[in-house]
Amino acid sequence: MKNKILEVKNLRKTYHDSNGEIEAIKNINFDIYEEEFVSIVGPSGCGKSTLLSLLANIEKQSSGEINWSKENIVIGYMLQTDSLFPWRNILDNALVGLEIRNQLTDDNKQYVIGLLKTYGLGDFMYKYPDSLSGGMRQRVVCML
Known part of the structure; x- marks a missing residue:
């Protein structure tokens, strides 16, 4: 049996703006096991990037749990747009x-x-x- 490396339970992320509350992610649950290849697929605006930001600990969830099986997990994550300074070569x-x-x-x-x-x-x-x-x-x- 393969070891579970990630468990996500009841994950929720809400943003607030001048118009009120925007729920980017609601009630997400899944497990990932060793040697699995996982893809996150969905339409634009459905929360894929938000989910990755939560998993990479770039943002904090509003509620729910993200449990990694090991401490000091290193995650490589490339944002949709680069962060290069246009005035620098x-x-x-x-x-x-x-x-x-x-x-x-x-x-x-x-x-x-x-x-x-x-x-x-x-x-x-x-x-x-x-x-x-x-x-x-x-x-x-x-x-x-």
């Missing part, structure tokens, strides 16, 4: 995290340049986000 966008943490050294910069080349973006590192395809922009975001 691709290299500068890729370096922003190091700048914020005061860890921008020549060695770290060379490492990031190497990553850009590995991701197929070496020829584009001095271009700006609006000149890249959506897929190329997402590759930069993966590096951040």
Whole structure:
């Protein structure tokens, strides 16, 4: 028998705005077991991104439970739209995290340049986000 890695019970997420309450997710229940491949499918606006944000602990649920079987779960999650700064070229966008943490050294910069080349973006590192395809922009975001 495979181990349960995630249990979601009675999950609910409500947003509030000037017009009142918007229920994005209501009464969601499911389990995920080891080695399962799960897809979340539904029409636009049905709460897919909200559910992923809750599972990744980017947002807090209004009620219900999200129980991971292990502590310190690492989740990779790519947002629908990238978060690149339009006034910074691709290299500068890729370096922003190091700048914020005061860890921008020549060695770290060379490492990031190497990553850009590995991701197929070496020829584009001095271009700006609006000149890249959506897929190329997402590759930069993966590096951040």
